[in-house]
Amino acid sequence: MTPDALADGTTADGYLLVLSIIFPVIGILLSMALGGRHVERIALIFLLAGLAVAIAVFAAILRDSQLIYVVGNWEPPLGIALRADGVSAAMMLTVAVVICATGLYARSEFGQTDGKVSTRGSYAFWILLLAIWSGLNAVAVGADLFNLYVALELLTFAAVPLVCIKGYDETIKAALRYMLFALLGSVLYLLGAALIYGGYGTLDIALLSNRVQPEPVAWIAAALMTTGLLAKTALFPLHLWLPPAHAGAPAPGSTVLSALVVKGSFILVVRLWFDAMPGLLSFAAAQLLAALGAGAILFGSVLALRQARLKLLIAYSTIAQIGYLFFIFPLASGDSAGTPWANIAWTGGWMQLFSHAFAKAAMFMAAGLIAEALGHDQIADLRGIGRTLPVTIFAFGLAGLSLIGVPPSGGFVAKAMLLSATVMEGQWWWAVIMLVGGLLAGGYVFMVLGKALHANGPPALRASIPRHREVLVLVVALCAVLLGLVPLQPLEVLTIGRPEMHGNVLE
Amino acid sequence: MSSAALFGYCGAALVGVGLFGLVTHPEVLRKILAFNLLGSGVFLLFGVIARRGAAAGLAADPVPQALVITGIVVAFSATAMAVALLVRLNQATGQVAMSTDDPPLGQ
Numbered sequence: 001m002t003p004d005a006l007a008d009g010t011t012a013d014g015y016l017l018v019l020s021i022i023f024p025v026i027g028i029l030l031s032m033a034l035g036g037r038h039v040e041r042i043a044l045i046f047l048l049a050g051l052a053v054a055i056a057v058f059a060a061i062l063r064d065s066q067l068i069y070v071v072g073n074w075e076p077p078l079g080i081a082l083r084a085d086g087v088s089a090a091m092m093l094t095v096a097v098v099i100c101a102t103g104l105y106a107r108s109e110f111g112q113t114d115g116k117v118s119t120r121g122s123y124a125f126w127i128l129l130l131a132i133w134s135g136l137n138a139v140a141v142g143a144d145l146f147n148l149y150v151a152l153e154l155l156t157f158a159a160v161p162l163v164c165i166k167g168y169d170e171t172i173k174a175a176l177r178y179m180l181f182a183l184l185g186s187v188l189y190l191l192g193a194a195l196i197y198g199g200y201g202t203l204d205i206a207l208l209s210n211r212v213q214p215e216p217v218a219w220i221a222a223a224l225m226t227t228g229l230l231a232k233t234a235l236f237p238l239h240l241w242l243p244p245a246h247a248g249a250p251a252p253g254s255t256v257l258s259a260l261v262v263k264g265s266f267i268l269v270v271r272l273w274f275d276a277m278p279g280l281l282s283f284a285a286a287q288l289l290a291a292l293g294a295g296a297i298l299f300g301s302v303l304a305l306r307q308a309r310l311k312l313l314i315a316y317s318t319i320a321q322i323g324y325l326f327f328i329f330p331l332a333s334g335d336s337a338g339t340p341w342a343n344i345a346w347t348g349g350w351m352q353l354f355s356h357a358f359a360k361a362a363m364f365m366a367a368g369l370i371a372e373a374l375g376h377d378q379i380a381d382l383r384g385i386g387r388t389l390p391v392t393i394f395a396f397g398l399a400g401l402s403l404i405g406v407p408p409s410g411g412f413v414a415k416a417m418l419l420s421a422t423v424m425e426g427q428w429w430w431a432v433i434m435l436v437g438g439l440l441a442g443g444y445v446f447m448v449l450g451k452a453l454h455a456n457g458p459p460a461l462r463a464s465i466p467r468h469r470e471v472l473v474l475v476v477a478l479c480a481v482l483l484g485l486v487p488l489q490p491l492e493v494l495t496i497g498r499p500e501m502h503g504n505v506l507e
Numbered sequence: 508m509s510s511a512a513l514f515g516y517c518g519a520a521l522v523g524v525g526l527f528g529l530v531t532h533p534e535v536l537r538k539i540l541a542f543n544l545l546g547s548g549v550f551l552l553f554g555v556i557a558r559r560g561a562a563a564g565l566a567a568d569p570v571p572q573a574l575v576i577t578g579i580v581v582a583f584s585a586t587a588m589a590v591a592l593l594v595r596l597n598q599a600t601g602q603v604a605m606s607t608d609d610p611p612l613g614q
Contacts, residue, residue, distance in 0.1 A: 078570065146574050153581045157588060164592070169599045176535060176592045177605060183542045183585055184529055190578055191522060191549045197571060198556040 013060040014069035017082040017141045020053045020092060024134035028127050040111055043126035047103045050133060054096035061089035065496045067141075076144065077202035083143035085497025087350060091140045091267065094354045098259050098361045099133050101476045105365050106252035108469065121165050125252070128165070131158035132256055139264045145193050145203040145225075145276065148268055149186070156182045156232065159261045162253040163245045171248035178241040181231045185265070188228030195221040208276040218280055225272055226289075232265035235326065236296035239319045246315035251368020254311065258318045259361040263353055266325055273329065286330040293326030294433040301440030305447065310367045310377040313444055314360070320437060321356045321403060324418065325349055327430055331421045341424045347491045348417025355410025355483045359399040362477035366396040369469060375462040382451040384458035391470035393452045395477040400445030402480040405438045410483025515555045521548030533604040535593045539586055546582040550575045 027046035031039045060067055067084040074080070084092075106129070110122040135155030142148035160182065164175035197203055199217040212218050227238075234242040242262070246254045269289075273281045300320030307313040328349030332342045369392045370385060371377040386393040402411030415434060422431040525545025529538050557571035597603055 146577070150577060150581065153585070157584060160588065160592075164595075167595075169596070172592055172596045172599060173602075173605075176589065176596055179585075179589050179592060180529075180535070180538055180542075180605070183539075183589065186581070186585070187525075187542060187545050187549060190546075191552070193574075194549055194552045194556060194571075197574070198552070201568075 009068070009070050009073070009075065011064060011066065011068045013056070013064065014067050014082070016053060016057050016060060017067055017069045017084055017137075018071075020050065020057060020137040020141065021082075021134055023050050023053060024130035024137075027130045028134075031123075031127055031130075039123050039126045040107070043130055044103060046130060047100045050137075051096045051100050054092045057084060058089045058093045061086055061496055062493065068143075076204035077207055080147050081143045081204065082141045083206070083497075084141045086493045086495060087267075087270075087497075088140040089496075090350065090354065090493060091263075092137055094357050095133065095136045095140070095260055097479060098357055098476070099129065099256065101361065101365075101472060102252045102255050103129060105255070105368075105469065105472055106250075108466075109250060109252065121167075124161065124165055125250075128158050128162045129252075129256065132162070132261060136260055136264050139267055142271075143205050145196065145205065145208075145272075147203075148271070149189055149193060152189070152232065152265060152268060153186055155261060155264050156186065159257055162257065163249045165250060165253060166248065168248055170244070174241070174244035174248055178245045181238065181241045185228040185231035188224045188231075190228075192221040192223075192225030192228065195224070205271060205276045209278055212277045212280060214280055214282075218277060222272065222277055222280055222285075226269060229265045229269045229272070230292070233262050233269065233322060234319060235292055235322055236299050236319060237292075239296065239300070242319060243312055243315045246318075247309070247312055251364055251371070254315070254368075255361045255364040258315065258364060259357040262318070262322060263357065266322070266353070270328065274333070278333075281329065281333045283330075286333050289326045289329040290331075290430060293323035294430065296320060296323030296326075297433055297437040298440075301437055301444065304444040305440065308378060308380065310370065310379050310382070310448065311364070313379065313448065314363050314367055317363075317403060317441065317444060318356075318360055320441065321352070321360070324352045324356075324415070324434070324437070327418050327422070327434070330427055330430065331418065331425060341421045343495065344417045345421035345425075347494050348414050348421060350494050351410055351417065351483065351486065351491075352414035355402050355414055355480050358476055358480035358483065359402040359409075359411060362395050362399040362473055362480060363403075365473040365476060366392045366399070369465050369473065372463055373461050373465050374459060379448060379451060381459060382448065383454045383456050384452070386449075386452040386454075387458045388461055389465060389470065391467070391474050392465070393449070395470070395474040396452070397445070397449055398474075398477040398481055400441075400449065402477075402484075404441045404445055408481060408484035410480045410486070413484050413486050511555050511558050514551055514558075518548045518551035518555060521545065521551060523548075535589070535596075535603060535605060538605075539589050539593070542589075543582065543586060546578070550578060553578070 023046055027042055031042050061084060069082040071080045106125060110125040132155060135151055135158055138151035139148060139155060142151050160175050160179050163178055164171040193203060195217055200208060200211045202208060231238040249257060297320045300316045304313050304316035307316060328345060331345030367377060369389060373389060402409035405411045405415035419431055419434055422428060522545055525541045525548060528541030529545060532538055553571040553575045557568045
């Protein structure tokens, strides 16, 4: 992209990007102005509106291939631009679907209609859900490293209270731990941004891609920013905050946190290395990032196998599945950049992100229903729960297939693409890790399914679960499966706005 | 030594001290203070960059000052939230530090 191409300014449908960020914010302000009792209704209206905007953005990207909104008509480098490419649009759509499903799911726990008592928890939940959505959209369309910093902070500030919304002692501690990791991450990122501005006089990603040279200031800035972002992504070995945060969070909170929030900072890592500093991603740097990912896969999967609580098992599985995302760095960059296999790896990495978002959302929702029905989530006592909650366990199983990488599922497509890229690019060592990770994932998924489908039981239920909530979980799990119908080809939509990846279809 | 370099070194020292405190102290309030020290170092660095006029053709660059103001607001909110969580934790359990024996790894 040349600097001249940036001078185009706002595109025809660019206002959609602004709407995607301010719709949830308007919802929050209305909730505060109109008081506690209408929060759920307001939130549900704005969830629908946000979903419509996300679909409109996706359609506009397919049509026009890029959306730009120059805020206040001040061109970069002085002003700030919002830019959406194919990846942003796909991300926004995924976020919209998962948030809407979470909103519907949360109605029984945090609902205010049907004569339920309105509590502080329900008031806070709906506001935080909208705030997280706004933050995620701002991350998806941010085109300026400082603007992205603010977006990421908004995301963190909304995610931390969600962890301790129940107010138990241990959840406050978990939230504080998350907050401290996030503080360190954000300040390291800001320091890196300061160095980049000092070195190159802009923080606009497209302008930086032309200006950044492989030199000390860029290396140090990239290292600081990446470390900060990895702390927020919970990549091994900076994952320590994630399991306790999930242990006490309400099920809808865990859903959003695991499926979406940790992905926000991952997108930034990709934007940083692929978009802002494409010349800087050396072989060693890419291998290091992937090695951390490999560590996450092995460590997270093995610990998932050792958990006694279902929610913690799923949380450690998140740590493992995040690891796969980082294979995008060695496989889609360096010598192979621009080749069809790099293209495959790029698509595979993003497919992993989207399919994991749906699969993990379905898993946490299923775990929430199981915990509600039983009053606990000890894996050892799940014996025979499959008879009383058949649809929930079926959804859990479908989501699990996606995590393992069994066809037909989004996880299969993602892992097959990454795996074939490792082999074709001669980086077979990552293929070994991926295969071992798949086996371990199979281990912890079947550990739960084996107990759930046991002939003894079913255990005594504390509460009955209405069928429509089970079906909702199944629909989310089916989204993860439906992603598996994507052909094993580079996806056109994910390369929109990336000229170097066009026309590289396999022959 | 030019004043820009002097302020730059001061910023670097603050970042170093802050990072050390954030990583080594178990008490949460000290961690929060260290975070603020670290943040101050970063803001000072932004000031130095503004003085140098990094953007081409500007005698003194206004952009870093706008960034610093935003950064201070963000750091202030973060501090307020962390302190609020700490106060709640202290009221509930009497603790002021992150204990080292958790998170539970094996269970």
